[in-house]
Amino acid sequence: DAMVIQNPRYQVTQFGKPVTLSCSQTLNHNVMYWYQQKSSQAPKLLFHYYDKDFNNEADTPDNFQSRRPNTSFCFLDIRSPGLGDAAMYLCATSRSRGVLDTQYFGPGTRLTVL
Amino acid sequence: AQTVTQSQPEMSVQEAETVTLSCTYDTSESDYYLFWYKQPPSRQMILVIRQEAYKQQNATENRFSVNFQKAAKSFSLKISDSQLGDAAMYFCAYRSLLDDKIIFGKGTRLHILP
Numbered sequence: 001d002a003m004v005i006q007n008p009r010y011q012v013t014q015f016g017k018p019v020t021l022s023c024s025q026t027l028n029h030n031v032m033y034w035y036q037q038k039s040s041q042a043p044k045l046l047f048h049y050y051d052k053d054f055n056n057e058a059d060t061p062d063n064f065q066s067r068r069p070n071t072s073f074c075f076l077d078i079r080s081p082g083l084g085d086a087a088m089y090l091c092a093t094s095r096s097r098g099v100l101d102t103q104y105f106g107p108g109t110r111l112t113v114l
Numbered sequence: 115a116q117t118v119t120q121s122q123p124e125m126s127v128q129e130a131e132t133v134t135l136s137c138t139y140d141t142s143e144s145d146y147y148l149f150w151y152k153q154p155p156s157r158q159m160i161l162v163i164r165q166e167a168y169k170q171q172n173a174t175e176n177r178f179s180v181n182f183q184k185a186a187k188s189f190s191l192k193i194s195d196s197q198l199g200d201a202a203m204y205f206c207a208y209r210s211l212l213d214d215k216i217i218f219g220k221g222t223r224l225h226i227l228p
Contacts, residue, residue, distance in 0.1 A: 004158065042118070042205065042218035043159075055214070090159065097214045099147050105159040 003027050004106035006091050012112045013081050021076040021109045023091030029104070031097055032074040034066060035090040037108070043090055049074060050097055078111075086113045116141045118208050120219035127196045128227050134181075135191045135222045137206030144168075148182065148189045149207040149216070152200075159205070165189065193224075201226045 005024045013019040023032065031050050035043040047056045049068045063085070065077040078085055088110050092103040117140045127133035139148070146167045153159040165173045165182050172180050177197075181190045193200055206219040 040123070040220065042220045044218075045215050048214065050214075057215070092159075099209050099211055102161050103216065107156065107158045 004091055004093055004104050006089075006106040006109050008109060009107060010110050010112070012114060013078075014114050015083065016080045019078050019081055019111065021078075021089050021091075021111070023074045023076070023106055024072050025093045025104075026072070027093055027095075027104060028071060029093035029095050030071075031094045031101075032068060033092040033094075033103065034064075034074070034076050035092065037088040037090055039087075046076070081111070081113045083113050086111055116143075116146075116208050116210065116217050118206050118217050118219035120206050120222050122222045123220070124223045124225065126225040126227055127193075129196055129198060131196055132192060132194045133196055133224065135193075135204050135206075135224065137189045137191070137219060139187050139189065139206070139208050141187070141208065141210070143210055143212075145211050147209045147211075148180075149209070150178070150180070150189075150191045151205040151207060151218075152202045153205065153221070154199075154202040162204070163191070196226050198226050198228065200224060 007022045033048040034046045037043040046060045068074045088108045090108045091106040094101040094103045119138045148165045150162040151159050152162045163175045163178050177194045179192045203221045203223050205221045208217045
C-alpha cells in the first residue's frame with residue numbers, strides 16, 4: 001500500500017522553465033517535508049509544513065516554493081530551474097514533529113534540467 | 115552545527131556474511147537521536163534502526179544492530195546474515211531534540227555478492 005506518493009517519478013524540464021513536483025499521502029500526517037538529494041550527497045531539508053504552518057530552512061533558495069492546499073497534498077514549485085537544481089527530490093511525512101515520530105519517505109522525483 | 119560523516123562511500127559483502135557500516139558525528143549536545151535509514155534502488159527510504167543517546171544499551175532490530183559509542187561519537191551499523199534484499203544506500207542520520215531537522219550523512223552504498 002502506497003503511503004507517500006510522488007508524481008512524477010522522473011521529470012525533465014528546461015533551464016528557466018517553471019516546474020512543479022507533487023507529493024500526496026494516505027497517512028493523514030500533520031507534517032510534510034521536502035528534501036533535495038543531489039548525486040552522491042546527503043538529503044538536505046528544504047522546508048516543511050506542520051499542518052498549514054510553513055517552515056523554510058534558512059539556506060533554501062528563493063527559487064524554491066511550496067504549497068500545501070490540504071492535509072494530503074504538498075507541492076514543490078521551482079520557479080526558474082537552473083542546472084544546479086537537477087537532483088532527486090524526496091517528500092516525507094510524519095505524524096508530528098516529535099523526534100520519535102518516524103518520517104515516512106516517498107520514492108522521490110528525479111529532476112533533470114536541460 | 116552538527117555534522118554526520120560516513121567515510122565509506124561503497125562496501126561489498128558476501129551473502130550470509132556480516133558487514134559493519136561506519137558513522138561518526140559531531141555535536142555539542144548531550145541528548146539526541148541517531149538513525150540508520152535504508153534507500154533501496156528506485157524505492158523509498160525507510161528507517162532501519164534508531165538509537166536514543168541517553169540509552170547506553172545498543173539498539174537491535176532483527177539482523178540489524180548498532181554499536182553506539184557516545185564518547186567517541188561513533189554509531190556503526192552491523193548487518194548479520196546479509197541478504198540480497200539488503201543491497202541499498204544506507205544513511206546515518208542525527209536529530210537534535212531541539213530541532214525538526216534530520217541531518218544525514220552522505221551515505222554508504224552496500225552491495226551484496228551472491
